[in-house]
Amino acid sequence: MANEARTISKRDVAGWLAALMRRAEVIAPVAAHGGDVAFAAISSPEQVVFDFQNSLHPPKQFVLPQTDPLVVIRRNGNGIELEPVRDAHPRVIFNLRSCDARSLAFLYRMHASDLPDGAYLARAENVTLVSLACTVPCELGFCTCCDAGPFLKEGTDVQLTDLGEHLLAEPGTDKGLAMLSEAGDLFRPARPDEERRRLELEEAAKRAFGAETCHFASAMRRVSTGRVPEELWGTMSDWCLECGGCNFVCPTCYCFSVKDMKQDGSWVRCRTWDSCQYQAFTLEASGHNPRERRADRIKRRFFHKVSAQYYLRDGTVGCVGCGRCVRVCLGTTDMPAVVEAIRKGAWNG
Amino acid sequence: MDSVLTTCPFCACGCSLYVQASNGRPTGVAPSENHPVSRGRLCARGWNAHEAPAWGDRLTRPLVRRGGRLEPTSWENALELARASLTTLIEAGKDVGVLGSARATNEENYLAVRLARGALRTGSVDSFLRATYQPLVDGIVAVANGRAPAGTLADVEASDFILVLEGDLANTHPQAAHAVIKAVKAGARLVTVGCARTQLARLAALHLPALPGERGFLVAGLVAAAVAEPEPAGSPERPLPGFEALRGSVAALPVSEQLRQVARWLAQATRAGILVGPDGGPPERLVREGTAIATLAAVTGHLGRPGSALLPLPARGNLRGACEMGVMPHLLPGTIPLTEATAGARLARVWGRAPASALGLTAAGMPGRVAGLVVHAEDVPAVAPTGQDVLEALGQTECLVVLDAFLTPTARAAHVVLPVASFAEGEGTITSLEGRVQRVRPAARPPGEARHGWRALSELSAALGLPFPYRSANDVLREIGEVVPAYAAVADGTRDEAWGTFTSPPSDDREPTLRPLAADRVVAALPAVLALEGVFDWGSDPLVSLSPTLCRDHVSRRKLYPQGLVQMSRRDADGLGVRHGWSVRLASAHGEVALPIVLCNELEPGVLLVPYAFRERVAGVLGGRSEVPVTAEKVQ
Numbered sequence: 001m002a003n004e005a006r007t008i009s010k011r012d013v014a015g016w017l018a019a020l021m022r023r024a025e026v027i028a029p030v031a032a033h034g035g036d037v038a039f040a041a042i043s044s045p046e047q048v049v050f051d052f053q054n055s056l057h058p059p060k061q062f063v064l065p066q067t068d069p070l071v072v073i074r075r076n077g078n079g080i081e082l083e084p085v086r087d088a089h090p091r092v093i094f095n096l097r098s099c100d101a102r103s104l105a106f107l108y109r110m111h112a113s114d115l116p117d118g119a120y121l122a123r124a125e126n127v128t129l130v131s132l133a134c135t136v137p138c139e140l141g142f143c144t145c146c147d148a149g150p151f152l153k154e155g156t157d158v159q160l161t162d163l164g165e166h167l168l169a170e171p172g173t174d175k176g177l178a179m180l181s182e183a184g185d186l187f188r189p190a191r192p193d194e195e196r197r198r199l200e201l202e203e204a205a206k207r208a209f210g211a212e213t214c215h216f217a218s219a220m221r222r223v224s225t226g227r228v229p230e231e232l233w234g235t236m237s238d239w240c241l242e243c244g245g246c247n248f249v250c251p252t253c254y255c256f257s258v259k260d261m262k263q264d265g266s267w268v269r270c271r272t273w274d275s276c277q278y279q280a281f282t283l284e285a286s287g288h289n290p291r292e293r294r295a296d297r298i299k300r301r302f303f304h305k306v307s308a309q310y311y312l313r314d315g316t317v318g319c320v321g322c323g324r325c326v327r328v329c330l331g332t333t334d335m336p337a338v339v340e341a342i343r344k345g346a347w348n349g
Numbered sequence: 350m351d352s353v354l355t356t357c358p359f360c361a362c363g364c365s366l367y368v369q370a371s372n373g374r375p376t377g378v379a380p381s382e383n384h385p386v387s388r389g390r391l392c393a394r395g396w397n398a399h400e401a402p403a404w405g406d407r408l409t410r411p412l413v414r415r416g417g418r419l420e421p422t423s424w425e426n427a428l429e430l431a432r433a434s435l436t437t438l439i440e441a442g443k444d445v446g447v448l449g450s451a452r453a454t455n456e457e458n459y460l461a462v463r464l465a466r467g468a469l470r471t472g473s474v475d476s477f478l479r480a481t482y483q484p485l486v487d488g489i490v491a492v493a494n495g496r497a498p499a500g501t502l503a504d505v506e507a508s509d510f511i512l513v514l515e516g517d518l519a520n521t522h523p524q525a526a527h528a529v530i531k532a533v534k535a536g537a538r539l540v541t542v543g544c545a546r547t548q549l550a551r552l553a554a555l556h557l558p559a560l561p562g563e564r565g566f567l568v569a570g571l572v573a574a575a576v577a578e579p580e581p582a583g584s585p586e587r588p589l590p591g592f593e594a595l596r597g598s599v600a601a602l603p604v605s606e607q608l609r610q611v612a613r614w615l616a617q618a619t620r621a622g623i624l625v626g627p628d629g630g631p632p633e634r635l636v637r638e639g640t641a642i643a644t645l646a647a648v649t650g651h652l653g654r655p656g657s658a659l660l661p662l663p664a665r666g667n668l669r670g671a672c673e674m675g676v677m678p679h680l681l682p683g684t685i686p687l688t689e690a691t692a693g694a695r696l697a698r699v700w701g702r703a704p705a706s707a708l709g710l711t712a713a714g715m716p717g718r719v720a721g722l723v724v725h726a727e728d729v730p731a732v733a734p735t736g737q738d739v740l741e742a743l744g745q746t747e748c749l750v751v752l753d754a755f756l757t758p759t760a761r762a763a764h765v766v767l768p769v770a771s772f773a774e775g776e777g778t779i780t781s782l783e784g785r786v787q788r789v790r791p792a793a794r795p796p797g798e799a800r801h802g803w804r805a806l807s808e809l810s811a812a813l814g815l816p817f818p819y820r821s822a823n824d825v826l827r828e829i830g831e832v833v834p835a836y837a838a839v840a841d842g843t844r845d846e847a848w849g850t851f852t853s854p855p856s857d858d859r860e861p862t863l864r865p866l867a868a869d870r871v872v873a874a875l876p877a878v879l880a881l882e883g884v885f886d887w888g889s890d891p892l893v894s895l896s897p898t899l900c901r902d903h904v905s906r907r908k909l910y911p912q913g914l915v916q917m918s919r920r921d922a923d924g925l926g927v928r929h930g931w932s933v934r935l936a937s938a939h940g941e942v943a944l945p946i947v948l949c950n951e952l953e954p955g956v957l958l959v960p961y962a963f964r965e966r967v968a969g970v971l972g973g974r975s976e977v978p979v980t981a982e983k984v985q
Binding site: 037 | 371379383390391392400530531848
């Protein structure tokens with residue numbers, strides 16, 4: 001659909017956003033307290049920021065919230081009544097970065113396969129993604145190692161590229177194409193020089209990467225063939241403070257716990273974010289815990305993220321290279337650091 | 350979904366986080382990347398801070414006890430009942446008291462003091478955790494000539510030498526542990542002191558084992574090593590006042606090569622961070638420990654040096670703020686002596702009534718002694734040194750008034766319960782271990798008829814005859830600025846844009862005063878020392894116990910060990926011929942108990958630790974002390 005590329009003048013973006021807001025909740029990066037950037041539902045187009053380092057808290061929360069009501073449970077005479085909670089509200093996630101668009105495709109595949117997850121799919125299927133390609137790599141990102149950026153070939157409904165005065169918009173799906181068509185004459189077909197400029201920007205962005213790299217292939221070989229010394233996990237585990245932050249900000253992590261919340265005489269069964277790094281995550285009702293040692297939990301996390309077994313199932317490593325785990329880690333056991341330790345067989349803090 | 354920046358309510362590091370709410374209920378947490386303390390990083394508690402307010406057993410209506418049961422009533426009735434009961438007790442000449450809390454804001458704690466010293470005319474106002482923190486601070490402040498503990502976690506992270514005194518920082522103060530880890534990664538030398546080789550001890554260049562209760566003794570040894578050096582690098586150019594008397598007092602202490610090495614490292618460091626975990630034991634001993642620690646910093650040139658930090662760590666959230674607000678039986682707001690006339694006159698002018706200047710009962714002294722007790726945001730059995738056993742004494746109270754967001758065991762025992770906002774709906778400020786005063790902002794409305802804590806306390810005071818001029822928590826903060834000198838700068842409008850305001854300047858050129866040190870030893874004639882692990886159990890705190898994610902470890906341990914447990918090193922267990930889960934009988938001069946053992950590789954041989962959560966189980970063996978020599982034998 002690349003030849004369907006269009007452009008919109010930056011002056012007209014507010015009008016486009018206003019039109020989108022009339023038929024959907026528009027979620028976009030906005031300025032929060034003291035320089036923080038956060039994804040939030042906007043109340044006016046002027047709130048949207050275009051020049052930003054990706055938010056620390058990923059937009060996955062809008063398809064997979066930290067507290068996610070699934071079923072309302074009510075007493076009905078002697079029985080109980082179950083009412084599924086489905087949130088099919090139309091949403092547009094605007095200006096999300098390539099890695100995040102890629103991660104939502106990953107999460108969709110995961111929730112749609114085997115036993116389809118109705119609550120997740122209801123939300124995800126009503127979300128339209130308008131991603132903003134990264135012309136300048138972020139400080140700690142390594143998306144080039146995960147095929148998740150800085151520009152995308154697939155996995156987003158519309159990809160925007162900042163050309164200065166204009167935004168280039170490339171539809172990636174029929175939904176995206178329809179969205180651009182509905183915007184009418186706010187968009188015009190892209191000129192060849194604009195499409196050329198976009199390609200130049202992509203090449204320049206790729207070249208600008210380098211500081212942060214993550215050698216997944218060699219780590220995968222070692223993890224998948226049992227060539228990581230046991231002691232290494234133990235050593236690394238002293239550098240983890242078990243905060244769970246890596247899981248919570250990871251755009252591809254989806255593990256959860258299930259709890260019932262009392263509400264106005266009924267109960268709401270909720271899915272809540274959980275962390276495989278918490279000791280109680282695998283705690284069994286008997287009191288037995290198969291992964292009582294933190295070392296075993298770290299090992300488990302990285303096995304899930306980079307082993308061949310999961311690569312074959314998911315078609316990718318469980319990482320989009322956003323670098324958020326580097327920013328959030330209360331210890332020093334982020335993805336690039338651990339992958340390096342696995343690859344070298346040694347940990348240097 | 351709304352998202353509101355607020356201050357983390359758990360430990361005292363002072364992290365900031367966004368609480369997200371949907372339909373009036375907190376649903377999640379997001380980190381703040383630009384906050385100078387947390388910088389996008391939260392611990393497990395912070396990441397789950399929204400849970401207790403959303404999932405907990407919330408109080409939504411005032412309750413009064415009728416016929417042995419708590420029944421809903423109106424605010425007017427509840428306040429009137431509290432007023433009538435407390436007034437009757439006071440008129441009958443009976444003792445009344447007020448408990449503030451490290452879980453409450455500065456404004457609430459200040460109003461708790463105003464309620465006690467202003468409305469109820471009593472000096473009995475305290476919080477339970479004060480005893481684990483303020484004596485250490487008193488000892489430090491005495492050496493520092495009145496200067497409050499100074500330094501930031503950012504200073505610690507930039508240090509080239511760090512001394513961590515006990516406290517399993519990874520669990521108790523994770524953001525402080527992060528600062529230490531980052532510093533170590535950057536090449537700083539870490540020395541840990543304690544009876545367990547905790548996670549940080551394993552990252553340390555050197556770990557100095559210390560028996561429970563002997564931290565101060567070990568630090569005195571470090572002082573002896575430091576003053577024995579001929580020309581300690583980095584030490585002040587001329588001897589500090591009292592230097593010779595100090596040197597004389599520590600001359601007889603044994604100084605090992607390890608102590609000498611650590612003292613040298615500290616003296617040579619350009620920037621040193623000293624983190625002092627909370628400690629148990631008699632207050633006099635903690636004061637001496639604080640004195641020894643500040644002395645060590647002074648003689649090595651780090652006390653008050655810009656970039657160097659000496660930080661006692663409050664066991665819980667707003668403990669520093671509660672103390673500075675005057676939730677103490679022996680000091681007025683601003684940690685001012687009761688007899689200081691200017692401060693008394695200032696309070697009298699602001700309150701319109703002179704404060705009661707009597708020395709009151711301590712928190713531990715109140716249950717069973719006072720006939721009337723007002724408890725704000727404190728669950729007494731969760732924090733009392735006697736644990737669940739305190740409920741019996743609390744049951745003898747003739748009028749127990751509890752203000753809380755949650756239906757805690759203390760609220761269940763009350764005669765009057767006033768529902769107040771939790772941190773997620775509250776407004777006010779809290780003070781971090783650094784002395785950073787930060788806002789608590791409401792992400793949702795208080796549920797049902799619950800009111801803001803500052804308002805509920807003000808109304809209770811008004812019912813008792815001391816009206817209030819406040820229309821917001823900010824009005825209370827402004828008044829605090831008038832009576833607590835260190836908070837004068839806090840009340841201006843800048844803190845909304847900035848990330849909080851510091852109570853005191855980070856450093857000044859006040860010269861330390863040295864004093865002779867007295868060293869405490871735990872005489873361990875018997876083969877082992879039994880002590881409690883820590884001084885606070887997060888599992889009993891409502892914000893943890895009511896969070897489905899955070900309570901799991903604690904609940905599971907209580908299920909597995911309903912009778913409690915004692916932790917023991919493998920060497921001790923092998924010596925006794927017992928295995929993990931087997932029982933041992935522990936006997937001291939005071940009593941004995943049989944407990945299952947849990948093997949703990951981190952423990953030094955000869956040290957037996959019982960988690961603070963199980964303190965009732967060993968109360969008879971400890972006999973009111975924080976550590977005792979014991980014999981241990983296998984239960985056949």
